[in-house]
Amino acid sequence: MYKLRGPLALALALAAGTVMLLWVLTPYYFLFLTALLPSGASLNGLRPSAPLTFENFSAVIFGFNRIWPYMRNTAIVSTGSTLLALVIALPAGYGLSRLSHLRSARVAYLSMFVFRMLPPITLVIPYFIVFSRAHQLDTRSGLIVATVPLLLPFAIWTIKAFFDGVPIVIEEAARLDGCGTLGTLWRVVLPVVGQGIAATTVLVFLQAYVEYMFATTLSKSVAVTLPAYLPSFQNDYFVYVGNMMAATIISTIPMVFLYSYAQRYMQRMSMAGTH
Amino acid sequence: MARQRATRVLGQRDYWLLTLPALVVILVSIVAPIGYTLFLSLHDFDLMKGSNRYNGIQNYIKVFADVEFRTALIRTLIYVAVVVFLDFVIGFLQALLLFRLKARTAKILKGIFLLPILLIPSAAAMFWRVIMYGPPYQVLNRILGLPQTTAVLATTDWAFWGIILTVVWAWSPWVFLLISGGLDSLSVEPLEAAQIDGANFWQVVWYHILPALRPVIFVTLSLKAVDSFMTFPFPWVMTGGGPAHSTHVMSTYIYESAFQHLNYGYGSALAMIMMLLGILLSGGVIYMVWRNDDV
Numbered sequence A: 001m002y003k004l005r006g007p008l009a010l011a012l013a014l015a016a017g018t019v020m021l022l023w024v025l026t027p028y029y030f031l032f033l034t035a036l037l038p039s040g041a042s043l044n045g046l047r048p049s050a051p052l053t054f055e056n057f058s059a060v061i062f063g064f065n066r067i068w069p070y071m072r073n074t075a076i077v078s079t080g081s082t083l084l085a086l087v088i089a090l091p092a093g094y095g096l097s098r099l100s101h102l103r104s105a106r107v108a109y110l111s112m113f114v115f116r117m118l119p120p121i122t123l124v125i126p127y128f129i130v131f132s133r134a135h136q137l138d139t140r141s142g143l144i145v146a147t148v149p150l151l152l153p154f155a156i157w158t159i160k161a162f163f164d165g166v167p168i169v170i171e172e173a174a175r176l177d178g179c180g181t182l183g184t185l186w187r188v189v190l191p192v193v194g195q196g197i198a199a200t201t202v203l204v205f206l207q208a209y210v211e212y213m214f215a216t217t218l219s220k221s222v223a224v225t226l227p228a229y230l231p232s233f234q235n236d237y238f239v240y241v242g243n244m245m246a247a248t249i250i251s252t253i254p255m256v257f258l259y260s261y262a263q264r265y266m267q268r269m270s271m272a273g274t275h
Numbered sequence B: 001m002a003r004q005r006a007t008r009v010l011g012q013r014d015y016w017l018l019t020l021p022a023l024v025v026i027l028v029s030i031v032a033p034i035g036y037t038l039f040l041s042l043h044d045f046d047l048m049k050g051s052n053r054y055n056g057i058q059n060y061i062k063v064f065a066d067v068e069f070r071t072a073l074i075r076t077l078i079y080v081a082v083v084v085f086l087d088f089v090i091g092f093l094q095a096l097l098l099f100r101l102k103a104r105t106a107k108i109l110k111g112i113f114l115l116p117i118l119l120i121p122s123a124a125a126m127f128w129r130v131i132m133y134g135p136p137y138q139v140l141n142r143i144l145g146l147p148q149t150t151a152v153l154a155t156t157d158w159a160f161w162g163i164i165l166t167v168v169w170a171w172s173p174w175v176f177l178l179i180s181g182g183l184d185s186l187s188v189e190p191l192e193a194a195q196i197d198g199a200n201f202w203q204v205v206w207y208h209i210l211p212a213l214r215p216v217i218f219v220t221l222s223l224k225a226v227d228s229f230m231t232f233p234f235p236w237v238m239t240g241g242g243p244a245h246s247t248h249v250m251s252t253y254i255y256e257s258a259f260q261h262l263n264y265g266y267g268s269a270l271a272m273i274m275m276l277l278g279i280l281l282s283g284g285v286i287y288m289v290w291r292n293d294d295v
Helices: A007-036 A055-061 A067-100 A103-116 A120-133 A140-164 A168-176 A183-212 A213-218 A224-270 B012-041 B060-063 B066-101 B104-119 B121-133 B141-145 B159-184 B191-196 B201-229 B235-240 B250-260 B264-294
Strands: B043-046 B051-054
Touching: A007 A055, A007 A168, A007 A224, A007 B066, A007 B104, A007 B121, A007 B141, A007 B159, A055 A224, A055 B201, A067 A103, A067 A140, A067 A183, A067 A224, A067 B012, A103 A140, A103 B012, A120 A140, A120 A213, A120 B250, A120 B264, A140 A183, A140 A213, A140 B012, A140 B191, A168 A183, A183 A224, A183 B104, A213 A224, A213 B250, A224 B104, A224 B121, B012 B043, B012 B264, B043 B060, B043 B264, B060 B235, B060 B264, B066 B104, B066 B159, B066 B201, B066 B250, B066 B264, B104 B159, B121 B141, B121 B159, B159 B201, B159 B235, B201 B264, B235 B250, B250 B264
Parallel strands: none
Antiparallel strands: B043 B051
């Protein structure tokens, strides 16, 4: 790899590195500190002002402020909307990829890009009113349905780009060898795009997991998901800060796994379709 | 007998059949609701007043006269510019730092740099609001040496910048990730050649790395710009548009009009305007990316 030369350059790099580390880690330090201090403890500098305790975590996991209903809601809504979006986007990505010689298909594909840029606020008003009249507010199924349009354009856009990477000749060869339509897809196409589709699924799931606007607007008590729930400690914020931080940390755990898997593909996918 | 060789495995009609469900879903779940928003925007639909009658383009006339809206719009544009700029500076520096390290150290550092995006955005916003800015903790005040009596998010001049700081902290890792990926795919030879020729680090960066990374940087920052334009969780959770409307960006202003003032008609008109601006913006982005690719 490229090597830095000269002590001055090295010192600058070390300084920059330290600044960056402090920048990232300092807030995290306080996040953890607050989660490990008992409620009502103050923060005076870096030292804990009271003995560290797990009582916030236990309150949030076992005790009076349980996080599980909200975690369950988030799991249901995220998984449901991701699966729904994928089931719709997969064939569409494939179809659009194989039709890309047609102007109409290219227009359809480009419109996905535009839909992806649509501000969610434009959708939340009609969804709220329609859901309200149809008594679908505060339901998990309603949230699943409402989240799909936020995920679909990105999913179609990205999946189509992956299918573009499978030359049609591979499929034709498989057909000539006697594979049926389904067989071709399963044996020949899927192995090539499998990883990309998996990464797309993860990214779509992440978007669903953190979705805030629809979650807060369309839910009240039954279908509240983590992104909508976590800021709501604010009513009692002075007392339950520790719990809120503990809950935040716990809800981060799935993200750790998902991001560590997906981060390799993120650059490829952002560039997908732009070439 | 010569047989026309099919150029596609399935017939065209089959491919369209595969695509159809998606198009229908998009029509029903995106296009139709937008149409409904348009419909609503032409009505005086205000739950506070208890009204619901057609009033043509009056909502739109009101939008053009709405000073708060214009301020929110300008503020949103400033927000986009500042956030994208800061994200780029930080992300690029972090990517550069990684670029020069051995694989294992780089991996650890990459993991650390990615930490902020692991937090759920609304939770990160709440964390900053309560711990970093809010009394009684005000960690940021302590770090920067600001007086304890200054609550950043309650001060009209500073709240906006407080939100920007939080957003940059929480989401610059995304820019870092993409630029870092771009750096990894650069070939080392030209850089080493330049170094042998006597170029110092900054010259190599300026003349070799940056030009090579232009497409990646461009796409990344464009996507970031569009995302920032639509930003909602951070400003809403941290200040709800306050204090005294000094932190309203477009989405929060629209959200407040519709869901707090319960003026769905007016809110819909605002949303339509924002959508048009969004289309212009993303159209500009598409155009620039498309042109940039040909260069």
